Amino acid sequence: MKLSRLDIVGFKSFADKVTLNFSDGITAVVGPNGCGKSNIVDGIRWVMGEQSAKHLRGGKMEDVIFSGSESRGPMGMAEVTLTLKNDGRVPSEYANYEDIAVRRRLFRDGQSEYYINKTQVRLKDVHDLFLGTGVGTRAYSMIEQGRIGFIVNSKPEERRFLIEEVA
Amino acid sequence: MKLSRLDIVGFKSFADKVTLNFSDGITAVVGPNGCGKSNIVDGIRWVMGEQSAKHLRGGKMEDVIFSGSESRGPMGMAEVTLTLKNDGRVPSEYANYEDIAVRRRLFRDGQSEYYINKTQVRLKDVHDLFLGTGVGTRAYSMIEQGRIGFIVNSKPEERRFLIEEVA
Amino acid sequence: SRDRFQEAFNATNAMFQKVFPRLFRGGEARLELMLEGTDDVLESGIDIISQPPGKKLQSVQLLSGGEKALTAVSLVFSIFLIKPSPFCVLDEVDAPLDESNVARFNELLREISQVSQFICITHSKKTMECADRLYGVTMEEPGISKLVSVDLRRAEKVPEGSIIAP
């Protein structure tokens, strides 16, 4: 499974739709303080099924919906779509798809929807899709800002999950 | 009270005696990772009476004594001396001194000594000296590495101490 | 002592409202006493309301890493201006800041250093350049820290190849 593109609209500071195309190798994201770089990381965690608002630096999940700025009012929906290329290492029910697009939506009234290739699915289906690939939202593959020292500062039993992910 | 000089020997990575002279304004400390910059800050907290080894990134207080390197054996004592210039804002019993030198020593056997101007004193005397000046070791005047975000991330009742220091 | 606490809070809040827009080039911030479940100010919590320029008012938790650091620096500097402590030690507080925020931080640091002494540990060349005295810490002998001193007031700008110039 390879990352191919990320579309964000109405999520945190991304009021207008933005698209990131990923190539092989390293994609660097740069910009001044507060411009929205870590919000992109939050968007990836969110579309992969993150359930804790606190983990996305919010109080309640609605905090991820664009809440307005000097020149714009708040929006009613947040939507993030992560498109993956099938390189053979995907769960069997998706083996025939060349692209797998995972989408998550949240409305102000609290309603939330998940899609895989435009078919509405449950959260469990999204979790199952990512589970086998080693990119669970808590795993070693996503290091949030300021957390790199955490692995060394944490207690020995808190580090066990790192090996469990490999097992 | 102004900072005038800091002498360190046998404390953490400072096996040989080093001296920092402070002028007015800003003194910058620079150098590669792991060279000993934050150890200088630990030295200042320590000589001002810090009692928690954990706050100095150690397990037990003996961890602050130079424990050896590739080419040298461990030392038996750590000693830090902070010399202050009297600019009028000092507790009354020190009013006649032009310089006030606070010294702390720790031996491997756990014995620890405090001195003010070469006279041995108790820890309480060192605390009293600094208490009135607003530079308590926990206050807003010493921000450890990685802790700048803490003030914003902490709970509202944890921030009360900031105002208490001012009151 | 309730009065003194309230007075200290008011003074800190007033100063914070001046320092924050200086560091952020706009926006506004304030402190609020949270009297949940008690009407005794000595038991209260302190809430920080921070609104960088052009943004809507939101909880401080949603701020970015750099915005949080700059908000915290504004608060620390505000307290400093009300009750200057003889000296202040800052250990890499400029690490999360981008170049333009480092410059603003340095500007204010220079100003406050007229009142108090600062010891600043940093990896940023810009912050080094605004210091009055510079110490380089080295470990030429592995495991043993030594110091190299440069007095910036008299010395030329640190020559490129020298031990200090990173």
Next chain:
Amino acid sequence: SRDRFQEAFNATNAMFQKVFPRLFRGGEARLELMLEGTDDVLESGIDIISQPPGKKLQSVQLLSGGEKALTAVSLVFSIFLIKPSPFCVLDEVDAPLDESNVARFNELLREISQVSQFICITHSKKTMECADRLYGVTMEEPGISKLVSVDLRRAEKVPEGSIIAP
């Protein structure tokens, strides 16, 4: 599953012992299973023993901020090399590192990026230069994030005055 855990631990430990000296240019490190009060590996803790070059063996707590970050990166990269995950996101992990450690980090990042995709958020010019594709995030309209893309493979080095060049 006890066997699988033990196997995963052994593989990670062996790789960690290779990656750490690469990043630190020497020294050694290893993982240890802590079986306090239980003999079941599935209940154990993992201890990290890290010894930068020229230093004595000490608890990881005494390491410096940069040494801790580099030790953590060695561990994350080791796990990556054993069980490559499709992609990895690193948000300013190079912030505590000095220039020479950033260069070593980038070297190893380049190597591992042959196996997995990386998304790297950074303020460091050196890390930007080793990327294959670069996105700049801007807030020209206050409060609204927009993207500017530069494909480094084809483009010249980011011109000094451009929106990306910080």
